[in-house]
Amino acid sequence: MRRIRTLLGVTAAGACVLAGLPSVALAAPTAPFKVLTVDVGDQTGGYPVYQSGVYDTGNSNLSLTPDSLDRVSVYAYQQSSYVNLRTEPPTGQKWVEGQTYRAGELADGTSAGLSLASDGRGCGNTSGSITVREVGRNLETGLIEKFAASYDYSCPGGTNSGMISGELRWDSSVDYVVAHGSPNPVSFGFQELATRSAAKTVTFTSVGSKPITFGAASIGGPTPDSFSVTSSNCSGRTLAPGETCTVSVVTHPVKEGVHTGSLLLADDSSTGTRRVQLSVEAFRGVTGMYYPISPARLMDTRTGLGAPKARIGAGKKVDLQVAGRGGVPSSGVSSVVLNVTVTGPTAASFLTLYPAGQSRPTGSSINFPKYWLGSNNVTVKLGSGGKVSVYNHAGSTDVVVDVVGFYAGNNSISSRGWGSQYQWFKPSRLWDSRTDGGALPGGYYTDGPVDFGADFSPRVQALVLNITAVSPKKAGFLTAWDGVGDVPKSSTVNYGAGKVVPNLAVVKVRQEWNSSKGYSLPWFAVYTSQTSNIVIDLVGVMDDGTAPDGLRFTPLAPTRIVDSRISQGIAGAVGPGAVRKVTAPANLVTDATEALAMNVTAVSPTNNTVITVWPADYGMSKPSASNLNPAAGQTVSNAVLGVIGPLDAFNVHNLSGTTHLVADVVGTFWLYPGTASAATLTRAAATERPEVVDSAQRVTRRG
Structure with missing residues (x-):
């Protein structure tokens, strides 16, 4: 507990706090020493001393009062x-x-008494230890006149926790090893939950006699x-008195509220460790949340929109x-999440979309043959000035870009309200016109709900769908949207006559009362x-940010993790009916x-085939849904949100013939601790995912 105390008959006057860290000599002090050192360490609350200090005859008025019971009281005055x-x-x-x-606070038959106070601030119910290095007594009076000791001291309970340590020397020639860290405490203030702060640097100064x-x-303490x-440039170094070194620390809280910890730096002092208080107050923000928007066209090289x-x-x-366009x-x-369409390429090629101002990565965003018409869902990190670079490898081609949503990069857009978190599903078929009503006539649209049950359905803000055009009569396009108002002037899937063309789409929904x-x-x-x-397959949902176990997104520049042509990730071409397991590189994933988020490309399959991706090591059977539907000899790609299992892996199945595969990662989805149902950040089991109750109530309307 905290209390104001009167020590050894001397009443503490004044309530001012020590103005700052007392000045320390840059050279080693010389024996015999008269010094009191106080390292506040990771003691919190400012009791009984606010700041570390070295009090000697050069900066303080020192006095020692012994008595016949071997009690010693040392005062250090500064103004x-x-x-x-x-x-x-x-x-x-x-x-x-x-x-x-x-x-303890008071001596008894087995314990010494130890008390520390400053400016009327003290502690009760204390604990600690004291090691006596030297005792010299006056031959006539028997009172102590030389004394050397090391101590540690704490005020347990309440907000006062941690350890204070120090050295006392009075007319003693016993050397002492001390260093103090500054600043102490280190407060990170308010920090958004599950985000990484800027680093703060602690400087350690050698302030002993040797x-x-x-x-x-390392890090210790309560959290x-x-x-x-x-x-750290301190570890393994020996500092002479007056020399310094530094350690840098960040915070990344995983729970709301106030969190405290200790920066620990091992040393060869009497206590063996330097301690610095760390604190942060974590709050829920929007970083990594998804915001669906109505599809909007940003670029069309055929008309000069957004580009020459x-x-x-x-x-x-x-x-x-x-940035600043299309919502x-x-x-x-x-x-941002884009739908990128290629039309009229003069050669087989690929596009790479990447952050403007950065070096172009080796990954690709959309792969296509000569004369192809098609599109791909592309998630891409924004670069310098809020721009994205669109690179074409070979030949020339027109490119159309539509935006359908974006991810929050920081909490500055929280004024827009709570965004969405991703909920993954085992891929499942919502609708297949071949078995339900037949081909949809040109100029019409299919409209309908998806029922996830009473608890989850009202929370859905967008659906993550794999939408496939199967054998269209003529070249054209599909557009997916929330069904509100006229059909948007944007496309989701662009197809040629007689082709099978899939595309991943994040589709904003409308909520209607049933x-x-x-x-x-x-x-x-x-x-x-x-x-x-x-054909419409469900692969995930963007919720309202409140459902348990939602995932948030961190973007990456395209990073290749699979290229079976060079046995990267997968050794050689994938044969008919074969399943290959791909383990994500350790540098791309965490436990959360x-x-x-990937772009998966099938390279020159020998037959028309179907590629399916699903999580490994969950005991989950292969879904009936597909991710890619490449024709023989084609090189085509599609966006895939590939769920990884408990061993950081996913499965890939090839239906027919043989094909090479390439996979580029553009970001990761991670379990947000603010809505995680588990006490620790472990992956939710596959059996705990939401499920589709019904999706059969679709109707056909004229566009």
């Missing part, structure tokens, strides 16, 4: 402030050199998982302004410009990672 250390041996005993005593040698830096050491009115040539790029905020965005069920359902629509069969 109107003071620090007082009082200690006494166990009742009925005298101090013995070389002995370490357990200590050099100090440091060991490893060590909220902090990390990012660098010209095809993108071989080895050329266009820097597309994204995307001008700042605070980490990445009186028979007693809750609202999410609806979406898909329009076709030409008569075509349509549950899914990879």
